[in-house]
Every structure is written in C-alpha cells, then in structure tokens.
Amino acid sequence: MTALLPWQHNAWADLVRRHRKAGLPHALMLTGIEGIGKHELARYSAKWLLCQRDEDTPCDQCHSCQLWNAGSHPDYMAVQPEEGSRQIRIDAIRRVNDFLAQTPQISRCQVVSLRPVEVMNTNAANALLKTLEEPAGESFLLLETERFGSVLPTIRSRCQRFTLDTPSHEQSIHWLANNGQSGEAAEQALKRNTGAPLKALQWLASDQREQQQRWMELLGQWSNGSAPLQVAAEGWNKLDISDVTNWFYSFLSDCIKLSMGIQPNQLTYGTIAREMLGESMPPAAKLIPLHDKIKEILGRLLSGAGHYNKQLLIESLLLDWQNTLAQRER
Template identity: 55%
Template sequence: MSLLPWQSGVWASLVRRQNGKGLPHALLVSGAGGIGKHQLCLHIAKWLLCTRNGDDACGQCHSCQLWDAGSHPDFIICQPDEGSRQIRIDNVRRVNELIFQTPQISNCQVVIMRPVDVMNTNAANALLKTLEEPPGESFLLLETERFGSVLPTIRSRCQRISLTPPASDDSIAWLGQQGVSRDRALEALQRNYQAPLRALEWLNSGVADTQQTWTSELQQWSRGDLPLNRVAERWAKLEFADVIAWFYALSSDLLKTSSGVSREYCVFADAVTELGSQFGIDRMRLLRFQEKLQQILGQLLSGASHHNKTLTIEVLLLEWRELLVAEPHGVHA
C-alpha cells in the first residue's frame, strides 16, 4: 500500500522516531474518515515487518513478498466480523494469540485494529491487559474516527498520531490523477468534508444519486406529496447509518444557514437552498431534532444500536415535518 501524497510529513516523522529510540508498541491513529488512516497503517505495518530494516519496506524480501500475497503470518487486521458493528472479545483473543507467539518470518508481529472505538466492554478489558504488558516484539496500530469515544484507559496507553484532511489543492491534484475533473472534485470534496478518499468513493459508488433521491423524497414528504410509509420503507432498505448521517449533515447545514453561515460552508448547499425556498424552519425544534440524530448516529457508529429502522425513520420524518413552518425563507426562534 503506497503512501498518499499528503502523508509524507507524517511518514518522515515516523521514520525518525524508529531510527532513534524506536516506535512505541501502540499507536492510536485518529482522524476523519476518508483521509487515509488505514492506508497509512498498512504502510507502517509492511515497513515494520520488512526484514531489511530500511526507511521503507524494500518490497523484495520474503516478508514483503508474503505481504504482497496477502498471507503474512505475523500480521492480522482485527475488525468487526461480518454482520456485526462491534469488535468482540473473540476478535481480541485472536490478537493476543498472535502477539504472544514468537514471530514466524519477521522480527515482530503487527496488528491493525479498526475502528478501536467499537470494542465492547469485554474486548476492551482483554486489550487493556495486552497494552499494559505488551510483548517485546509486537506493534498495535489502532484506528479511530472518533477519538473521544475511545476509552480513556486505552488512549492513555497509546501514542496518538492525529491526521487532518489534506489541503484542498493536494486533494484536487490527487483526484485529478484518478481521472476526476476539477469541478467534480470540488463538488465531491464539499459533500465529503474535504476527505479525498471518501470523495472518490462518493463519485464512483452512485451515492451522489442516492442522496439526491433522498432529498427529493424528503421534499415530497414535506409538501405532503409522498406517503410516510412509502418513504420510510424505501429508506429502511438502505444502510441505516448512511441515512442517519445524511439526515444529520442536512440538519447541520440548515442550522448553519439559519445562523447566517455562508452556503459555501455547507455540505448540501443545493438541498438547503431548495428547502429554504419552500419552507421556513422552527430553529428550536431543529436543534432538538439534530441532537436526536446525533444520538442515534453515535449509537450506530458504536455498534450499540438496536433500532427498528422503519419505525425510527417514520418518527424522524414526522418530527421533521413539525419543524417546518409555512412561510418560506423564514427562520423562527
């Protein structure tokens, strides 16, 4: 996995530390989704496992060849099992089994855990024991988009690498190398919080069209042109977290514009303009609505959600229509 162009500074710092006193056994890599956390962790892992001890993985030794083949015995990724949103104790036990063994090929073992903020209590306790007394030849690379949701006991035992979105020009240049025009790149970055990898996925996956459909259906429901059950049933068939995240971003944009923030700082500027041309907004109800969305989204991202999707969407849509007022362009306190 190659480094992304905007990661050269972080990489140089890691190399200096490794060549000096050495890297700590546990690194917590934090930052927004879509800016390259996982790519950086993969690059670090291959480098640490390489047997030639250079400033980067050599790509030629037996370790690098096994890595490229996807069969390195001294490396695993620990993440939620398919169909689950949580890292459970069995996942952490597999980590402990690996790192308390003698390395088979390399001079160490490397584990990537992602996202570390979705561990349940038993898994977190099992990991803490390993972090407190790490084996001599092991490295744990922990990824998170939500640093504040990582248990303090885990945060305190790791050294943090905080990644930020790249400069706009760097993102546009990189997207251009992927065949994306400047105008499309600007739009995609705006819709995806300036995260270039997420922007590229948004362009290639059809999410843009899906979000436009959600906006259109929301407007139709708001006007009374589309039945509640039809909207709820359609949205409930989709990835629930994606729907809630979109609804949260849209409500955040409405709060911004109601506070006088320019449209250029909105993720869904066009949708906000269209809604504003048809309806006014009760700002206090909007604040409560956004808080509810934030709570639901946090539960979904932590893996602790047990919502009935259709019922939850119906309730949210009913509350949404209650915060609309008849006069367009108006914001009511």
C-alpha cells in the first residue's frame, strides 16, 4: 500500500500546489534525516504522477494505479545500491538513462526514484548529469538524500530541493503507539534515533537495541579497565561497522555536551555517559579531535567510499578512546 504518513499532508499539499501552478521540476531532491518518510513520499508522488486521472491524489482505480498496486508499472524505476554494496554505480545509472530514452508505455510520463543520491560514485554521478541537463520528454527524477551537503554540487545545482521536516514528538509518539509501540520503549527509541519515527520503529523491531546495549557494555568495561583490548574489540567486531561508528559518534557527542553542562535529558543516551565515566569526564577540547576523526570515518562509510580493515579500525578507535581518557588529568 502506497500512502502518505500522517505528518506529510502539509508537504503533499505544497507539492500539489507547485505542480498545479508551474509544474514540478524534472528533478526533485527530497532532503531530510533518515527515517521520516522521504521514500514513502517519493513513492506516493510517483504513483500520483503516473496516475491517468487529473486529481490531487492517486485515484487507485485507473489502469496505471492498478499496475502500481501490483508492483509492475512499466513506467516506473527504483534505483538504490545493490545488495552487498553501499554505492550506486554507473551501470545502474546507465539503466536509468536507457529507461528514460524510451517513451512511456501506460502513463503520460516516466518516473525514476533514486536513493540515497549521495552514495553515487563519481562515474555514476557524471553519467546522471547528462540526463539532468537534457531531460527526456515527460520524465521525473525523484532523488532522496539524508546528507545534502555530501551530494556533488553539480547534481545539487540541477535539482530543486524539497526539504521534509522531522515530525513533532507528539506526532511520532502517536504514530508509534498506532504501530504497537508506546511508553518508555517508544520514548527511548525516538531519542536514540534522532526523533525519526520510522527509524525508531525499525530499531524496536530489530535486534539493534540489544546490539547497542552490548556495545555500550563493552565500551564501559574497556573504559574502566575491566576488559582487555582483545575482548572489547572482538565484541565490537561482531557488529556492523557503520553502526559501531555511528553509535560511537553519538556517544562522543553526548560526552561533549555533558562536559559543557547540557542536561542528560537532552542527550541521545541520557545518563549513560555520566554513569560510565563518573565526574571525570574529559573536557570538550580533548574529546573533539576523536569526535572529528569518527565523523570523517562515518562519512566515508556512509558514502560507500570507506574501505577499512574492520578489526584494525575497531582497535584503533578503542585505543584512541583510551588515550582520550588518559588526558583527563592533564
């Protein structure tokens, strides 16, 4: 079922208004954090653009909508990294270009959704540029990104940006409750996932909650000297390296905020950093270099450009953390 999420109705009204007034651009870039429904809005927009009736929502009755609901619309293409890869490569973009070179079979236009656009490698991005510069007939590209600044300027400049806001806390809690999640678990999930309800629901439904808890336990044991490097590193090595790096980045952000007097209720992990380190929190100036290093590593991992030896990277991060703690008294 392709539908709008409850907090997307204003954004949808804006898109319809734009289309009625001047027509949507050939390339629309949906931006916003992960887990707020960019892809859901892109799919709803695609279904609407392909619909054979001129209404403000997909009619769900025409031949086009029926094909969409069956998952077999010939005028729609979805592009994302292939399984086992973190990048969108040139072959995928060549298929997009070949697809858009054809004429629509059922609808008045063709629609391609591509996500996340920031993980296109250089060759893929260059291959897409020609299509962005010389759009074919009636076609629309719906691009999605969580890191707008990481998208190549040449791509950004040829798209119209449409930013989606994070839903309010009340909207997110209500939506999670309607999906069987409420109370303290829902509150914790939102806090651990930047207030993004879809990501929070996925976190609750997966084993990430337990994985994250295990990661923090090992970090605590390494911090107080009760676990040797080999034990801590082996435990972390069982987890996805992007998750480990992301969690460490968020944890360090909490530590920096705590050292600057921010209250625990405003932090991702609440009181965990304080409980782990007590009153001997390193000053922000000592934490920022490691924070910046992990930010760079995380950016490379998320873009698909990071190729690290997992074991060596984990050991390096743990040793860097130990060195940072050793500077507390300096």
